[in-house]
Amino acid sequence: MLASHNRTEMVAAWVEERIGNRLFLPGKRIPSVRRLAQLLGVSPFTVAAAFENLAVAGLIEARRGSGCYVRAPQRAEPTTVEPPQVNLAWLMHNMLASAAAKGPGMGVLPAGWLNGSAAAAALRAIGREPPARLLEAGKAQGFEPLRLMLQYRLAALEIEADASQIILTTGVTHGLDLVLRTLVRPGDTILVPAPSWFGAFAILAAHRARVIAVPCTADGPDLSQLARLIAEERPRMLVLSATAQNPIGFTLSMSAIDAILAMARQHGTLVFEDDIYSDFGAEGATRLAARDGLNQVIYAGSFSKTLLGNARVGFLACRRDHAAMLAERKILSGFTTPEINERLIHKILAARGQAQRAAELRRRVADARASLQRRLEARGFRVCGEPESGMFLWVDLACDADEVAVRARSKGLLVAPGSLFFPDPRQSSFARFNAASSTTGLDAVLDLAVAR
Structure with a gap:
């Protein structure tokens, strides 16, 4: 004799088979519990249990006072596949999705270009230090030996700052966030070059700043437009890079730097100088901070x-009163930065041969940038200017770069479309190409642009 659950399954299968063969038609009543029990030689309880299973599966439905009916198949609503929205979140997600991310849209150097052995050696050296050092909470301004080292590194750029004027951060993004929290009020006007680093836009929006774009050329911000905007808008701050700018790669001339600083001083505008790509900057390039003496900058x-x-170790250098305010804000917003990371960077910088390795990396990036520009121009693509520094080129694809980015991603390649590099939504035919990561998939991306 069959077990009760097997009999239930048997009844359910019997009914389902007849539904599938259209012996029991959609919308029509099926035999009652009592009738099926007599027909199949099972108890009414077994049939009732089978009906419950069929109802859960969506094959039949009970109608009060009328019995059970075969459910009509649900008509599938037409679905439209929305194209992915190309925005900052899309780009960052795809950059960080996996270690296998590749393509000209990457924002970093390939791991193979960096000195992993130096990092490993520094980690081992920290592990040999007295354990008590690893348990220290750290200081508001950051690990002092690294700040002292930075004092001399900045002096090589003709930026005069002692250790008390340097605040360690978890990168430039954290540094900008600290400055906004400390020195900028919601609703204050901030000027940004257009195009420029997209990461700043999200931070500025979070602080409810009023962001105004300053048009840029291959040589830097349009100075006449900048002068007009500073005079009319009286901005609290200007965010700018003097060399290896992201994404155009321009280096400001000395006359442009002096003109910008004169405008800033006249109207009391602070200048946040983003020099994250300093190691790839043009040889002998002057920084805004060097000419200003860390007064406005x-x-x-x-x-x-x-x-x-x-x-994730970065730093800010500024005048002493600003440094004191930023250190206090740093404590209130996140206590201290991880000193073990700062110790690690200090040991890497102090290692023998580090200066030579940095120079070799600079030459490698410069060679890759020149090679990429030749390849692009050979295929008829226009590059904005002739950058002397940095790892990026600003390339005109002569079509909607967002469409190219979406199509490239379906092939496992990342493209950074120009629309992301403006604070206001707009279509752009430009894209930022990373010279170091463009060796993989370059022709495939360019083929997509040509096909558009």
Whole structure:
């Protein structure tokens, strides 16, 4: 004799088979519990249990006082597949999706270009230190030996700042966030070059700043437009890079730097100088902070692009009263930055041969940038200017770069479309190409642009 659950399954299968063969038609009543029990030689309880299973599966439905009916198949609503929205979240997600991410849209150097052995050696050296050092809470301004080292590194750029004027951060993004929290009020006007680093836009929006774009050329911001905007809008701050600018790669001339600083001083505008790509800057390039003496300028740098991205160590250099305010804000908003990371960067920088390795990396990036520009121009694509520094080129694809980005992603390649590099939504035919990561999939991406 069959077990009760097997009999239930048998009854359910019997009914389902007849529904599938259209012996029991959609919308029509099926035999009652009592009738099926007599027909199949099972108890009414077994049939009732089978009906419950069929109802859960969506094959039949009970109608009060009328019995059970075969459910009509649900008509599938027509679905439309929305194209992915190309925005900052889309780009960052795809950049960080996996270690296998590749393509000209990457924002970092390939891991193979960096010195992993130096990082490993520094980690081992820290492990040999007295355990008590690893348990220290850290200081508001950051690990002092690294700040002292930065004092001399900044002096090589003709930026005069002692250790008390340097605040360690978890990168330039954190540095900008600290400055906004400390020195900018919601609703204050901030000027940004257009195009420029898209990460700043999200931070500025979070602080409810009023963002105005300053048009840029291959040589830098349009100075006449900048002068008009500073005079009319009286901005609290200008965010700018003097060399290796992201994404155009321009280096400001000395006359442009002096003109910008004169405008800033006249109208009391702070300048946040983003020098995250300092190690790839043009030889002998002058920084805004060097000409200003850290009066109007707050200088920001980082080691995440050239030494160790995971360590997330950056810094701010500014005048003393600003440094004191930023250190206090840093404590209130997140206590201290991880000193173990700062110790790690300090050891890497102090290692023998580090200066030579940095120079070799600079030459490699410069060679890759020149090679990429030749390849692009050979295929008829226009590059904005002839950048002397940095790892990026601003390339005109002569079509909607968002469409190219979406199509490239379906092939496993990342493209950074120009629309992301403006604070206001707009269509752009430009895309930012990373010279170091463009060796993979370059022709495939360019083929997609040509096909458009």
